[in-house]
Amino acid sequence: xxxxxxxxxxxxxxxxxxxxxxxxxxxxxxxxxxxxxxxxxxxxxxxxxxxxxxxxxxxxxxxxxxxxxxxxxxxxxxxxxxxxxxxxxxxxxxxxxxxxxxxxxxxxxxxxxxxxxxxxxxxxxxxxxxxxxxxxxxxxxxxxxxxxxxxxxxxxxxxxxxxxxxxxxxxxxxxxxxxxxxxxxxxxxxxxxxxxxxxxxxxxxxxxxxxxxxxxxxxxxxxxxxxxxxxxxxxxxxxxxxxxxxxxxxxxxxxxxxxxxxxxxxxxxxxx
Numbered sequence: 001x002x003x004x005x006x007x008x009x010x011x012x013x014x015x016x017x018x019x020x021x022x023x024x025x026x027x028x029x030x031x032x033x034x035x036x037x038x039x040x041x042x043x044x045x046x047x048x049x050x051x052x053x054x055x056x057x058x059x060x061x062x063x064x065x066x067x068x069x070x071x072x073x074x075x076x077x078x079x080x081x082x083x084x085x086x087x088x089x090x091x092x093x094x095x096x097x098x099x100x101x102x103x104x105x106x107x108x109x110x111x112x113x114x115x116x117x118x119x120x121x122x123x124x125x126x127x128x129x130x131x132x133x134x135x136x137x138x139x140x141x142x143x144x145x146x147x148x149x150x151x152x153x154x155x156x157x158x159x160x161x162x163x164x165x166x167x168x169x170x171x172x173x174x175x176x177x178x179x180x181x182x183x184x185x186x187x188x189x190x191x192x193x194x195x196x197x198x199x200x201x202x203x204x205x206x207x208x209x210x211x212x213x214x215x216x217x218x219x220x221x222x223x224x225x226x227x228x229x230x231x232x233x234x235x236x237x238x239x240x241x242x243x244x245x246x247x248x249x250x251x252x253x254x255x256x257x258x259x260x261x262x263x264x265x266x267x268x269x270x271x272x
Contacts, residue, residue: 025079032072040065059116062141108142111158115139121168129166130156174207175234177241181248182223184258189216189224192257196228199247205236223260 040061047057116139121127125136127146132154134146144161146154169175183192193214200206210231217227232240252259 021079025076028079029072029076032076033069036065036068036072039068058138058140059112066141105142107159108157111160111162112139112141112144114162115144115158118162120166121171125168125170127166127168127170129161130164132156169237170234173234174231175237177230177232177237177244179228179230179244179248180217181226181228181252182220182259183226183252184260185224187224187257189226191255192226192252195251195255195257196226196248199244199251200230202247203240203243205232205240205243207231207233222262 043061043064044057047061115121121136123136123138126134127136132146132148134148134152134154137145137147137153139145139158141158143155143157146156148154181192181196183189196214197212200212206212207230213227213229215227216224218225228244230240230244249259
C-alpha cells in the first residue's frame with residue numbers, strides 16, 4: 001500500500017512539474033502530424049504539375065513523410081525533458097538490434113532505391129516477377145504493387161524484386177506472336193499456308209513490317225506443324241492471339257483442311 005502511495009505522489013509531482021510541457025508536447029505532436037500531411041499532399045500536387053516521373057512520386061513522398069515524422073517525434077521528446085544524449089546512445093544500441101531484426105525490411109528499402117535508379121520498369125508497365133504477372137500500380141518504399149488481369153492486388157517486396165529476374169512486356173513498343181498450326185499429312189501445305197495468310201491479311205492490327213513468317217516447323221508424329229509468326233503493337237498482343245486461333249480453325253474447316261489430334265487404335269484378338 002505504501003508503495004502505491006509513493007508511486008501516486010511521484011506521479012502527481014511529475015504532472016505538476018511537467019504537466020504543461022506534456023500538454024504542449026501533445027498539441028505539438030497533433031499539429032505536427034497535420035502539417036506533415038499537408039506538406040506531403042502539396043508535394044504530390046507539385047509533382048503532378050511538374051510532370052515528375054510517376055514511378056518516383058510515391059517513393060519520394062514516402063521518404064519525406066517518414067523523415068519529417070521522425071524529426072517531429074525527436075522534437076516532442078526533447079520538449080518533455082528527455083535528454084537527447086542519453087536517448088541517442090540508447091537508440092544507437094537499440095538500432096543495431098532492430099537493424100539485425102529488420103534486415104529484410106532494410107533490404108527492401110535498398111531494393112526500392114535500386115529499382116528507381118536502374119528503372120527496369122515504370123508505372124503502367126505489364127511485368128512478370130516472383131511468379132506473378134500484372135500492371136505496375138506503384139513503387140513504394142518497401143514494396144511494389146501489381147494489379148493482375150483478374151483485378152487482384154499483389155504486394156511484392158522490393159528486395160527480391162531488385163535481385164531476381166523479371167520480364168517487362170511493355171518495354172518494347174512491338175511484340176511477336178507465335179503460333180503452331182497442325183495439319184494432316186494428307187493435306188495440301190501450300191493451301192494451308194495461303195489460308196493462314198488470308199486470315200492474317202484481314203486483321204489490321206497485324207503489322208506488315210516485320211514481315212509475316214509462315215513455314216513448316218516440324219514433321220510431328222501425327223501432324224505437319226506450320227510455324228506462324230506475326231508482329232503487333234504491344235497492346236494488341238492478346239487480341240491478335242485469340243483472333244488467329246479462332247479464325248484459322250474456322251477457315252481450315254471451310255477449306256476442308258484437317259487438324260489432327262492424338263488417337264489411340266485398340267485391336268482385339270480373339271483367342272481360340
